[in-house]
Amino acid sequence: MSKERDRGYDPTIVGLLCNWCTYAGADLAGTTRIKHPQNMRAIRIPCSGRVSPHFIFTSLFQGADGVFIGGCHPADCHYTSGNYYARRRFALMKSLLDFVGVEPDRLTLEWVSASEGDRFAEVVTEFTEGVKALGRPNSLKRDGLES
Amino acid sequence: MRLSNGEAPQTIVFIHCVGSRDPSKGFPYCSRICCMATAKHAVIARSKLPDAEIFSFYIDIRAAGKGYEEFVRRAIEQEDIEFIKGRPARVIEKKGKLVVRSEDAFSGRPIEVEADLVVLTNGAQSQDDAPELAQTLGIGYDQYGFFNELHPKLRPVETNKAGVFIAGMCQGPKDIPESVSQASAAAVKALQILSKDELSREPQVAEVNPFRCTGCMDCMEVCFYTAIEEDEFMRRKVAKVNPGVCQGCGACVAACMGGALEMKIFNDEQIYAEITGLFAVPKGTRGTDGGEAAHE
């Protein structure tokens, strides 16, 4: 499969961030002026357990270069167990992506608490770099899907 | 009085943390009440037996509470209770006496006390059938059988089941003042519900579309709050969300294969609109440079 590898490109990353932890962690990174790449667009969700595989596929079909899911640390989930469901679905999603020919590294799940602005910046930077290295577009991107 | 021979003991030894703070021999947690309860018992013993020798072996004294440290000081300084920092290794019976062998951490030397009475302060532990009760009520509990609060800081007497509140030792080791504070809070939380003619709730709840629901009940499995029940619709089994209990986490929505479940806020339509909106921006303006990403 040949793919245009534009190393210097600016990836677009869809961030599905739990309202109670990562979304607040992202806010904290901002208010404490911690620098990180600006490629991720944050979408607030009530819980990482809310993330349906459809969200991930929709993002990839639309042309997202990466999908970042942010949830509460194990045992810290606001809804007690949502992050465990997220973790299980994530593992399945990774192998499904591999199966359909998308680099599994385009998807990540990170635990970031509301007090971890620095960690937020760190994991976002790392993920953005990884996605950049993978190039674009992802093999699921479909043109003319814009709604 | 020593029960075995009916005589007043002349030497009494209290041993702290028996079965607490030691994952290899008991529970890893601190039982919280024993330092103070032992000091209290030792002081009571002193009032009955003015001439007895009274020892108290401890790991460290946990007297965090209003007036608590002062009480322990009083036991040591005015009531002549000898507090020894050390964990007794064993108690041996010898000629009718109980020999307590320990180290004395401050002098670094072994110490032996021949006692008439040894009092073990056993670790606090949950009732054996606590998990059963928790399962009946549908509330969470930890590996030691203590019930879980909804949030350790912000919702300390509520549980994951709306309308079920906890207070006191069932939640974890604590003393009377703390139990009473929690119980008062729990009572007020219950009154909040009972004093109203109508309940108000967060609008963020899930809802089943019974036409789409296949009745597989996968959603029920993932709902930590037991907000989903079986219902009947057009003579078949369907799921139903109790909106008074639902906390709006969305786990069921993601689990429903048939797309029968939907949230009232953070619903699929909204989230898809946010995702597709990101990519609807004309080329070249997306990303860091343009700054006019459609989101927010």
Ligand SMILES: Cc1cc2nc3c(=O)[nH]c(=O)nc-3n(C[C@H](O)[C@H](O)[C@H](O)COP(=O)(O)OP(=O)(O)OC[C@H]3O[C@@H](n4cnc5c(N)ncnc54)[C@H](O)[C@@H]3O)c2cc1C
């Ligand atoms: C030796 C000792 C000394 C102490 N001294 C002090 C002290 O000096 N000062 C202090 O502040 N604290 C002290 N405490 C701690 C104090 O006892 C507790 O904080 C307090 O009892 C907790 O109250 P509670 O109502 O939560 O639990 P409990 O007093 O244990 O009451 C629970 C009740 O629930 C009942 N129950 C359990 N399961 C069920 C069921 N399934 N159905 C119906 N009923 C059920 C039990 O029978 C019990 O009556 C001491 C504790 C001990 C062990």
Ligand code: SF4
């Ligand atoms: S998972 Fe969906 S289809 Fe299955 S019972 Fe729940 S709502 Fe109905």
Ligand code: SF4
């Ligand atoms: S949204 Fe969460 S709490 Fe509400 S019914 Fe679904 S799984 Fe249960």
